[in-house]
Amino acid sequence: xxxxxxxxxPGDGIGKEVIPAGREVMEALAAASGGxxxxxFKDFGWGGDWYRAHGEMMPADGLDxxxxxxxxxxxxxxxxxxxxxxxLWGLRLKICQGFDQYANVWPTRILPGIxxxxxxxxxxxxxxxxxxxxxxxxxxxxxxxxxxxxPIEAATDVSMMTRAGVERIMRFxxxxxxxxxxxxxxxxxxxNAQRHAMVMWDEIxxxxxxxxxxxxxxxxxxxxxxxxxxxxxxxxxxxxATNLHADIxxxxxxxxxxxxxxxxxxxxxxxAATPRCSSPSTARxxxxxxxxxxxxSAPSGRS
Numbered sequence: 381x382x383x384x385x386x387x388x389x390p391g392d393g394i395g396k397e398v399i400p401a402g403r404e405v406m407e408a409l410a411a412a413s414g415g416x417x418x419x420x421f422k423d424f425g426w427g428g429d430w431y432r433a434h435g436e437m438m439p440a441d442g443l444d445x446x447x448x449x450x451x452x453x454x455x456x457x458x459x460x461x462x463x464x465x466x467x468l469w470g471l472r473l474k475i476c477q478g479f480d481q482y483a484n485v486w487p488t489r490i491l492p493g494i495x496x497x498x499x500x501x502x503x504x505x506x507x508x509x510x511x512x513x514x515x516x517x518x519x520x521x522x523x524x525x526x527x528x529x530x531p532i533e534a535a536t537d538v539s540m541m542t543r544a545g546v547e548r549i550m551r552f553x554x555x556x557x558x559x560x561x562x563x564x565x566x567x568x569x570x571x572n573a574q575r576h577a578m579v580m581w582d583e584i585x586x587x588x589x590x591x592x593x594x595x596x597x598x599x600x601x602x603x604x605x606x607x608x609x610x611x612x613x614x615x616x617x618x619x620x621a622t623n624l625h626a627d628i629x630x631x632x633x634x635x636x637x638x639x640x641x642x643x644x645x646x647x648x649x650x651x652a653a654t655p656r657c658s659s660p661s662t663a664r665x666x667x668x669x670x671x672x673x674x675x676x677s678a679p680s681g682r683s
Contacts, residue, residue: 383418384450391427391471395455402453426471428459437470443478476514481647482545483552484512486630494638498613505614508633511556512626513549514647516540519623541577543584550588552650553620557595560618565597568605568621606632
């Protein structure tokens with residue numbers, strides 16, 4: 381029998397509806413397996429309500445409570461009465477960075493019975509997987525504010541990319557593309573304007589591509605990629621992009637497939653003995669990958 385220990389974090393808003401429903405689905409799968417599959421669940425009531433009671437989105441030792449789990453079923457982090465940067469950095473990003481969950485995967489396709497907004501796109505022509513670098517880049521958290529409240533106040537957010545971080549997400553994306561029937565990868569970039577980190581991103585993509593001669597790949601500027609997703613959806617299959625770029629493109633992909641409410645995702649540290657964070661499709665923000673129940677890797681969420 382395969383047994384998995386699952387942490388459930390409903391979080392806020394629609395997460396409190398979706399996570400119990402997701403658990404019901406998993407329990408039904410276990411019941412139908414004839415004893416071959418078993419899930420044990422432990423619920424964690426972290427989020428906006430926890431913040432109002434304790435002044436923090438999750439306990440300081442919360443990662444230790446999650447560490448022994450096989451996966452995290454995560455709902456939503458966001459409360460209209462709490463600043464967004466507190467809810468995001470206090471819960472989802474604390475978990476993602478705490479477990480170094482660098483690979484965020486968004487499968488997107490037009491499901492049966494869903495009316496997508498692209499009138500010239502048949503369901504089979506929109507079947508994508510977006511790979512989002514989830515540990516650094518624009519959401520690395522590097523930066524700060526000085527002289528607050530004065531005319532000379534300044535604020536910075538630094539997009540931090542490392543060779544190790546780019547190499548591992550590129551290698552992950554090429555492997556994923558190789559596993560899909562078309563063996564096609566699009567590397568999303570903005571190296572025409574961002575002439576340091578994104579140029580390195582492009583150079584590493586070329587370097588890693590040599591390890592995967594059976595994968596056909598191309599490169600697309602992120603602004604052009606948005607038009608391509610709308611005008612030529614069938615030309616795309618697997619995409620890899622930075623933290624910010626993939627965050628935006630995955631929302632566009634979900635909208636083109638019919639709704640953010642049917643866009644599952646999961647984030648993990650591949651091959652690492654840490655929990656994967658997933659959750660059923662929910663309104664933004666959410667985390668889940670319905671095709672990925674659970675593997676012994678790591679958690680994540682949706683920004």
